[in-house]
Amino acid sequence: MPVVVNEVFGPVVSFIEITSMDEAANIVNATRFGLQACVFTRDEGAGLVYAKSLNVGTVQINGSPSAARIIFHF
Numbered sequence: 893m894p895v896v897v898n899e900v901f902g903p904v905v906s907f908i909e910i911t912s913m914d915e916a917a918n919i920v921n922a923t924r925f926g927l928q929a930c931v932f933t934r935d936e937g938a939g940l941v942y943a944k945s946l947n948v949g950t951v952q953i954n955g956s957p958s959a960a961r962i963i964f965h966f
Contacts, residue, residue: 917945920948929952930955931954
């Protein structure tokens, strides 16, 4: 969908069904954009490890920045 691959100036949340966290990282890292990402998890340590695999400016762990582009729950 265009909303997933184009920069949108407004509050938008895109949901993409994935089969693995590696697939999610590949999707995140393949985009031209990547200012922020959010990771919601019960295991903060695992979230920090996963955040390091994302090629974005900042990653919020169990947080919600106002301009989040991609949010994953695991």
